[in-house]
Amino acid sequence: VQDLLSEPVLAGSKVLITAGGTREPLDPVRFLGNRSSGRQGVALAQAARDAGADVTLIATHLEVPAPHGVKLVHASSALELREAVFENAPGQDVLIMNAAVADFRPARIENSKIKKRDEHSAPVIELVRNPDILAELVSARSQNPDLPEFIVGFAAETGDEQGSVLEYGQAKLKRKGCEMLVVNEVGATLTFGQETNSIHVLFADHAEAVQASGSKLEVARVVIEQISNAAKSHAA
């Protein structure tokens, strides 16, 4: 049921959202993964759908059900996600890269289960870098006008002695080259798998950030509203 209180601010827009966390295979029964539950991405898909958008959700290992009324695509590893993003991105107006993409993957996938072999030894797992899907898509845009005009990244930051959450966010926004970055403030027990979020929305074309906190759905509605406002002025 459409939320009657929310305006269809994205009516007629096509929005592609990635959600969840990738799994990097090690052997036929094992993988390297992360703690992303996919709740925030699912809330974004729901909020975008309620705002009238035509939503495609690329799901990587969601712990929660995908919302009704969206087109669902599945991917597992970062390489599969990259393929699914490049296949589905042409013709979309907005891309929201919410999935937690593994930065590294095992250099080799063993064909059979890794065994202990002897009493004491343990294998050393060699990792290689995964491609940066978001950065690749941003740079592919200069060759392909069909790719989304408005690209949104997500980042979880804690801040430390070297910089604040906002400073790290601004630097990441520049590095990625996307139009908007949503920065999640995280601590050891915050955000991953939790019901509430604290976010800062950063924009490439102006310095003023928007802060919001609340349930994943409340925060998602703020993000969708900001995308709708910003995408309009971006296109104008």
Ligand code: CTP
């Ligand atoms: N991302 C991506 N491909 C990757 C890694 C990240 O597309 N290989 C996207 C994420 O989906 C997210 C954004 O980039 O939208 C920021 O992810 P984050 O992990 O914060 O950025 P990194 O560049 O990987 O930086 P860090 O070293 O802090 O992890």
Ligand code: CA
């Ligand atoms: Ca990363």
